[in-house]
Amino acid sequence: MQKSKRRIYMDHAATTPVDPEVLQAMLPYFCERYGNASSLHAHGREARDAVEDARRDVSSLIGAEEKEIFFTSGGTESDNLAIIGTTRKKGKGRIITSSIEHPAVLEPCRYLEREGFEIIRMNVDGYGMVDPSELKENINKDTILITVMHANNEIGTIQDIREIGKIAYDAKIPFHTDAVQSFGKIPINVEEMNIDMLSISSHKLHGPKGIGAIYIRDGIDIEPIIFGGGHERGIRSGTENVPGIVGLGKACEIAKKRMKKDIKGVRKMRDRLIEGLSEKIAKSYLNGHKTKRLPNNVNFRFAGVLGESLVKALDEHGISASAASACSSKDSDASHVLSAIGLGVEEARSSIRLTIGRENDKADIEYLLDVFPRVIEELRLVSPSWNKGCW
Numbered sequence: 001m002q003k004s005k006r007r008i009y010m011d012h013a014a015t016t017p018v019d020p021e022v023l024q025a026m027l028p029y030f031c032e033r034y035g036n037a038s039s040l041h042a043h044g045r046e047a048r049d050a051v052e053d054a055r056r057d058v059s060s061l062i063g064a065e066e067k068e069i070f071f072t073s074g075g076t077e078s079d080n081l082a083i084i085g086t087t088r089k090k091g092k093g094r095i096i097t098s099s100i101e102h103p104a105v106l107e108p109c110r111y112l113e114r115e116g117f118e119i120i121r122m123n124v125d126g127y128g129m130v131d132p133s134e135l136k137e138n139i140n141k142d143t144i145l146i147t148v149m150h151a152n153n154e155i156g157t158i159q160d161i162r163e164i165g166k167i168a169y170d171a172k173i174p175f176h177t178d179a180v181q182s183f184g185k186i187p188i189n190v191e192e193m194n195i196d197m198l199s200i201s202s203h204k205l206h207g208p209k210g211i212g213a214i215y216i217r218d219g220i221d222i223e224p225i226i227f228g229g230g231h232e233r234g235i236r237s238g239t240e241n242v243p244g245i246v247g248l249g250k251a252c253e254i255a256k257k258r259m260k261k262d263i264k265g266v267r268k269m270r271d272r273l274i275e276g277l278s279e280k281i282a283k284s285y286l287n288g289h290k291t292k293r294l295p296n297n298v299n300f301r302f303a304g305v306l307g308e309s310l311v312k313a314l315d316e317h318g319i320s321a322s323a324a325s326a327c328s329s330k331d332s333d334a335s336h337v338l339s340a341i342g343l344g345v346e347e348a349r350s351s352i353r354l355t356i357g358r359e360n361d362k363a364d365i366e367y368l369l370d371v372f373p374r375v376i377e378e379l380r381l382v383s384p385s386w387n388k389g390c391w
């Protein structure tokens with residue numbers, strides 16, 4: 001098959017390109033406006049003003065107050081801060097989470113488990129949905145934190161966060177959500193959804209890498225996990241990454257303006273891709289929920305095809321996709337998310353993720369739909385399991 005020079009990026013759940021407008025906004029904060037935001041002189045005040053402008057842009061995207069936003073190094077740190085910062089000093093207690101969280105939530109929970117905390121990992125159904133009534137049943141008098149992600153990074157399933165937030169609110173238990181995949185992509189309101197803490201990462205939102213934020217509701221009892229000069233009102237010490245913060249703020253401003261239009265455009269491409277793949281390829285199955293799904297997420301299973309081989313073959317045709325097993329747990333080859341929705345190891349390993357971005361267009365999708373069936377056919381031709389006819 002003719003190899004292509006064309007390059008199509010379909011891995012926006014892994015990271016996104018920095019928007020040129022974001023870069024332009026950041027540039028002056030390297031060589032010209034390089035002040036330390038803690039300094040009292042003009043250079044410092046200029047940096048401080050930029051940081052506070054960005055804080056306003058972040059807060060306004062989720063209906064929070066500016067003082068409830070704290071800048072961190074990214075989604076991983078925000079998750080760690082929320083989970084460890086609200087529980088560690090209590091020494092013991094129950095933390096309720098789900099079985100499909102990102103490692104940035106799973107691992108701090110595992111750390112706390114080793115320290116003597118009790119971790120309840122709620123199962124999900126075949127679409128990746130947590131059952132709110134199961135959450136209710138799991139709450140006891142020892143429960144000190146609920147952490148359930150908003151949208152899943154592998155299969156794109158969107159949880160009923162409003163319902164989960166309401167249950168947490170009624171039980172007076174702090175509720176954290178990892179919103180790294182949904183923030184700036186779909187509407188979020190921390191008041192309406194009863195969210196107490198929410199994790200944000202800039203690079204999933206056309207901002208730079210290595211910067212993020214956490215929303216912490218006013219009044220939530222939290223301790224820092226990084227100690228130092230008392231920046232970010234003592235919650236997160238360390239000289240502010242001013243260019244990064246400016247970039248995140250700009251990314252939020254742009255997301256707010258474009259969200260409605262982007263949801264429509266990206267969802268249309270998603271649905272065309274799902275429809276086309278189902279139509280053109282036999283024994284192909286969509287993983288995750290049909291409607292409660294991120295507008296940009298496509299996750300498919302192709303019987304008899306190894307996901308990693310498919311990613312490599314697509315790469316040769318200029319398409320960047322992701323094998324769903326790429327960020328799996330260390331103790332098995334299959335993704336913990338796909339296992340949780342009931343797929344066997346073989347099924348999970350035959351899945352891939354395509355995540356669309358706002359810079360993709362219809363022609364990209366049609367090119368994909370042209371290349372895909374041929375690549376699958378070639379792979380199935382040499383697939384022992386496919387040829388044994390065990391599908």
Ligand SMILES: *Cc1c(COP(=O)(O)O)cnc(C)c1O
Pocket residue numbers: 013073074075076077079102104149151152153178179180181200201202203204210211212
């Ligand atoms: C990417 C991601 C993270 C980690 O964010 P970083 O900024 O890369 O540390 C956490 N949670 C989810 C759901 C993610 O997709």
